[in-house]
Amino acid sequence: MKTINMRIITFTTVFIIMFSFSISFIMVSSFLKQNEQLDKLYENIKLTIEVINDITINDFENDIVNFYSLKTQPPFISKAENLDFYNSIFLKKIFDIYIYYLGIQDKYLFLKIRNGSNSNYLKFELDSFFDINFSKIDLDFNYFITDISGNYIYGNYDFYKKYNKNLCSGKFCKLDSFYKSSFDFFNIIDSPLFKLHVFYKPAMFNNQINYFKVYLYSVFLAFIISTIYYFFIYHFLLKKFELNKELIKNITLNSVLKSSVNYKAIKTNITEFDNFFDLFFEKINLLKAPLQNSISENKILKRKINQLEKENFAIIQFLSAFKKFLYGRYNYKTFELAFKRLIDELPFESELLKQNLSNLFNNLSLKILEIDNIKKNYYDQLETLFNVLGEISEAHEYNLNHNLIISEISLFMGQELHLDDLSLKSLYYGAKIHDLGKVFIPNEIILKKENLNSQEWNIIKNHPKYGLILLKDLVSHPFSGIGKVIISHHEKWDGTGYPYGLSDEEIPLEGRIVAIADSLMALISDKPYRKAYTFEEALSIIESESGKSYDPKLVQILIKEKETIRNIIENYNKTK
Structure with missing residues (x-):
């Protein structure tokens, strides 16, 4: 050809x-x-x-x-x-x-x-x-x-x-x-x-039908032209090209090193293809000796890479342990033990890396101690502030133990639900200041003996929002979850609560817990417009509202553990 x-x-x-x-x-x-x-x-x-x-x-x-x-x-x-x-x-x-x-x-x-x-x-x-x-x-x-x-x-x-x-x-x-x-x-x-x-x-x-016909005709025409051209190229031009391609496909490093004869291209009758294949196989034949030297060098390089991988693995383990420490999965002692095991047991050979990791650990330890002291002082000050705010928010309605009892009851119910430590702390502090927004409500409304009119009731309904506004910038753990308690403790299970009319599990769990504890304490406390109910009467009222005002699961816990809760209330009332 x-x-x-x-x-x-x-x-x-x-x-x-x-x-x-x-x-x-x-x-x-x-x-x-x-x-x-x-x-x-x-x-x-x-x-x-x-x-x-x-x-x-x-x-x-x-x-x-x-x-x-x-x-x-x-x-x-x-x-x-x-x-x-x-x-x-x-x-x-x-x-x-x-x-x-x-x-x-x-x-x-x-x-x-x-x-x-x-x-x-x-x-x-x-x-x-x-x-x-x-x-x-x-x-x-x-x-x-x-x-x-x-x-x-x-x-x-x-x-x-x-x-x-x-x-x-x-x-x-x-x-x-x-x-x-x-x-x-x-x-x-x-x-x-x-x-x-x-x-x-x-x-x-x-007429869209005409367009559909035109589309079918054009597809058919393009298919016919492409098919004819494909078979022409393949059978008359590319057949020998494919033979060379298959020969190249079978070339491996071992086959080049073991071959006793030089590779030779099959002529394709296409000048550019022939020049390309001749040049390719010529280079393959010239590469035999350099390849043997490269294999030897690769072995040396592989040993260095293995050493580098071990060192990188050590660094990754150190960073992983530090990350777990930052996110609370490790305490400082566990982080320290992980570092010592890394230094003592991992078989990496770089003394310089070992020294650098030790210096980094020592510097991090100093910073961690400084941060822990700052956080402890910050949390202590916030806790003192919450105690004061809780007492101020309820000073006109209840005695000073009221919010403390609600906090303890909420904490106990959270423990019964196996909440984690951060959630329990948020629940406890949130219960202490759940009615923080009432500091904005006039005393004549809070202490009014008669029924509230619609305007006064609307003012009362806004106190969760007022409380949340006061704490909107508090984002540090464990206090960042307090806002959920403040904004949702007056929501009801059936969606008739306020301020947003949430229902069922739309209401945060912390808010549902504090709602029951707050209602219990309100029922057994004297009000300007009524005398206090007994503990048993209060439990009956709350039980009658199960599935309406309160989460049925939480009401069951309250009834089941009523003696423990009674003891919590009586112990605090002794210090009244």
Whole structure:
């Protein structure tokens, strides 16, 4: 076979590939482009509708306020009488105005407006209202608006008569030469009051089936051209190339060293391939002697690498032990023993590394001692502060032992649940200052003998948030978990608590524990509006609220260990 220059093969390959892909691209790209354009157009229209919806709702609210302020009287709003609507739905409160939705009838939106003790009925003329709002916006599509039942409200009536009964299962559907999309409109409550139906006509072909056929034809054509070219290249040009490739694949270090004859390439009739293979095998034949020297050098290098790996392993073990110490998995004694074992037992040979690790350990030990002293002083000061804050927060309602007893009961229940040490400390200190936010509540509310009114009760409900604000910057262990107790100890198992209405295991475990301990102490303590219950009466009340106000599992622990808890209370009351 005649020798062929690689430039010719390369040029031919590039030409055929470009030719095949050009045909395929020309035939397929337009179909792909139309889907892309349609998706982009839909998203643009959707965004426009969202903006119109926001503007319309804003204008609606402003018109209501203007109507009642008597500054301006919108022409499309008037009072209504003798309404036949039986149900009303609360829409929104704007300042002191409460707005209720009654219904839509004859292109009028009927509303009930309550302002203080006065109630009025209004009707919106939707044609005028939408005329004013939509005249502000230049839209490049046709549309009409219906109510939820499909009754015509506003927009292009011809499109409504022709296409109203055509429903789309997806985000858009094809109707004649238009695409139709329907959007929820006027979402002032959970469900929309209207539907906005949009008709648009993107710049693309009308018949998708033709595009599908074109796509199949282009794929088939590209496959045929590629297949013919592949078999031509393989059978007539690449067969001998593959033989040389297989020969190279079988070359290993051992085969080169053991071979008694030189390697020789098989001619491929392609100049560039022949030059490449000849040069490759020539270099392989020249590498035999250097390879033998390299093997010897590799053995020496391997010994050095092994030594380096052992030293690196020692460093990694040291860092691992130090990391476990930092995260509390090792105490200082365990960290020290791990270091000594590392120095004494690991078989690494570098004395310099051993000395450097020893110096590093000594320096770290000094810093650790300094940090421990700082942390101890810091924690002691915080604990003293919590004791004082706990006494201040309950000074007007209870005696000084009240928070201490709650802390001890909470700690005991946490131990029964096998909480870790950090969690127990957070639980204990959190119980001490659980009502810290009450320092912001006026005494006349806290000590009031009569029932609290709604305003006073709302003030009381905010005290967990006040307490959390005071401690928002406290992030050091074991105090970082205290905020969970302060913010959640008034939440209830059934979700009727405050301040956030959490339920079940949404409530932090620490908050559920302190809630029971706090309730128990409140029940057996005198209040301005009642005498204290007995211990047994208090347990019965809490047990009756199991699964409602309290975690059933924690109530079971309270009942089961009631004698231990009774002893905790009596021991502290002896020091009263």
